[in-house]
Amino acid sequence: MVDLSPSQTAGAPEAIDEPRLIEDAGAALRIGRVAAPVLRDLGLRLVRVKISAAAGATVQVMAERPDGTMTIEDCERASEALSPVFDAEDIMTQAYRLELSSPGIDRPLVRRTDFERAAGHEAKIEMATPVDGRKRFRGRIEATNAGPDGPSVRLLVVADDKSEQAVDLPVAAMGDARLVLTEDLIRATLRREKAALKEAKRPPGAERNLKPKLKLKPSANVKREAAVRGADEKPTGPDEGDSHGR
Numbered sequence: 029m030v031d032l033s034p035s036q037t038a039g040a041p042e043a044i045d046e047p048r049l050i051e052d053a054g055a056a057l058r059i060g061r062v063a064a065p066v067l068r069d070l071g072l073r074l075v076r077v078k079i080s081a082a083a084g085a086t087v088q089v090m091a092e093r094p095d096g097t098m099t100i101e102d103c104e105r106a107s108e109a110l111s112p113v114f115d116a117e118d119i120m121t122q123a124y125r126l127e128l129s130s131p132g133i134d135r136p137l138v139r140r141t142d143f144e145r146a147a148g149h150e151a152k153i154e155m156a157t158p159v160d161g162r163k164r165f166r167g168r169i170e171a172t173n174a175g176p177d178g179p180s181v182r183l184l185v186v187a188d189d190k191s192e193q194a195v196d197l198p199v200a201a202m203g204d205a206r207l208v209l210t211e212d213l214i215r216a217t218l219r220r221e222k223a224a225l226k227e228a229k230r231p232p233g234a235e236r237n238l239k240p241k242l243k244l245k246p247s248a249n250v251k252r253e254a255a256v257r258g259a260d261e262k263p264t265g266p267d268e269g270d271s272h273g274r
Contacts, residue, residue: 043094044073048138049178049199052077059087059119066109067091072102075131075138085124087114090131096145098130133217134209140179143172143199149213153183156203165197166208181205 045068052060056077064074067089075090091106092098107128114126137143137151152166159165167185178200184192199205207213 043141044068044071046073046094046139046141048074049140050136050138050202050205055079055119059089059114062113062117062119063089063091063110066113067106070102070105070109072098072106073139076136083125085120085122086127087120087124088127088129090129090136092131096131103128103130133213134207137205137207140172140199143169143179143181143205146207147171149216150208150210151183151205152208153181153197153205154203155197155201157201159195159197159201163203165195167192167195170194 051057056079059079060074060077063077067074072091072093075092076088077090078088080086080088089106089110091102093102107126110128111126114120135142137146146169148169150166150168152164155163155165165183165185167183170182170184173180173182173196175198177198180196180198183195183197185195187193
């Protein structure tokens with residue numbers, strides 16, 4: 029995994045400030061608005077906030093660097109920075125566990141660059157607003173296109189006759205989108221990790237290959253859990269659902 033310092037990520041303000049096109053709702057949205065500026069000061073971007081009943085109550089904050097990476101050290105720094113802010117803002121009315129994590133391989137897709145990096149891989153998408161009377165879609169991401177109402181994603185969906193049919197889904201109308209964990213996705217992630225490690229070992233001043241590369245994503249969901257206000261210390265992750273859209 030490439031380890032970029034906060035100073036390196038700070039050099040790309042447009043990347044770190046890229047807006048989320050799919051946001052959380054309710055209490056998760058409110059907590060995210062508290063967390064986002066704290067994470068930004070650490071060179072990180074908020075991906076998602078999820079509140080679950082795990083271990084009594086768990087607040088999961090998913091974050092990453094603008095290049096899609098997230099280290100254990102990043103999780104530790106974010107946990108230490110967010111805990112006192114969350115206490116001061118009194119984000120929950122009950123004891124809760126704070127969990128910091130990377131997006132993982134089968135990550136949520138919330139920004140335009142997330143969909144662009146995911147081209148060629150399978151995703152499951154749930155629309156907040158139906159498209160042709162349908163709200164749930166699963167298929168291969170072909171492209172992300174600009175439009176007058178914002179970006180849309182062209183998804184290749186397998187029809188009943190096993191043929192692929194293209195459907196254009198406006199990101200603004202999506203309620204949730206995430207990658208599906210497949211062997212192809214795992215292999216692609218491992219290749220990116222290997223390439224990134226090789227690049228990181230190059231001596232300073234060595235000539236770099238300027239050909240654009242797919243960005244590295246974490247190979248596992250890296251978690252940092254902090255017990256808050258006397259919550260049970262047994263680490264329990266939130267239910268992320270299965271890979272079949274259920």
